[in-house]
Each structure stands twice: as structure tokens, then as C-alpha cells.
Amino acid sequence: MDTTALASAAAGxxxxxxxxxxxxxxxxxxxxxxxxxxxxxxxxxxxxxxxANVAAGIGRALDISV
Incomplete structure (x- = not known):
């Protein structure tokens, strides 16, 4: 192998x-x-x-307006 091929193989x-x-x-x-x-x-x-144990409808009528 020549030097160029060896250098190319090392770089690869x-x-x-x-x-x-x-x-x-x-x-x-x-x-x-x-x-x-x-x-x-x-x-x-x-x-x-x-x-899962929270009653149905809890949180539906929550007013978050400021």
C-alpha cells in the first residue's frame, strides 16, 4: 500500500x-x-x-374568568 491509500484508509x-x-x-x-x-x-x-371516584359533573360548571 502506498502512503496515500494508507492515509485515506485511516481517515475513513x-x-x-x-x-x-x-x-x-x-x-x-x-x-x-x-x-x-x-x-x-x-x-x-x-x-x-x-x-375515577369523583362524582359525575364535578368541574363542568367551573368559572375560571377573572
């Missing part, structure tokens, strides 16, 4: 390593987002369970 390897690092970071970010969404859905379900 560095680029591939950077691309893998970016892909890993994106996958971690997506996993974190999915975890946060799951926690949000669970919190909404928990709040819904607390409101």
Missing part, C-alpha cells in the same frame, strides 16, 4: 468511528425519550385513577 476509519458515536448517541437519546413518554403515560393513568 476515523469517519466511521465518528458516525458510530453519533448513531449511539442518537439511540440513547431515543431510548431516554421513550422512557420519559412511558413515565408521562403512567402519571396520566395514575391521575386518572385518582379521579
Amino acid at each position: 476509519a476515523n469517519t466511521s468511528q465518528l458516525q458510530l458515536a453519533v448513531a449511539a448517541k442518537m439511540m440513547k437519546t431515543n431510548a431516554d425519550q421513550e422512557k420519559n413518554i412511558a413515565e408521562l403515560v403512567q402519571a396520566a393513568a395514575d391521575n386518572g385513577q385518582r379521579l
Whole structure:
């Protein structure tokens, strides 16, 4: 192999390593987002369970005007 081909191969390897690092970071970010969404859905379900025992019509005639 000549020097140019060796340098080109090294540069390609560095680029591939950077691309893998970016892909890993994106996958971690997506996993974190999915975890946060799951926690949000669970919190909404928990709040819904607390409101399940409220009598029908509660909050319908609430006046929030200032």
C-alpha cells in the first residue's frame, strides 16, 4: 500500500468511528425519550385513577374568568 491509500484508509476509519458515536448517541437519546413518554403515560393513568371516584359533573360548571 502506498502512503496515500494508507492515509485515506485511516481517515475513513476515523469517519466511521465518528458516525458510530453519533448513531449511539442518537439511540440513547431515543431510548431516554421513550422512557420519559412511558413515565408521562403512567402519571396520566395514575391521575386518572385518582379521579375515577369523583362524582359525575364535578368541574363542568367551573368559572375560571377573572
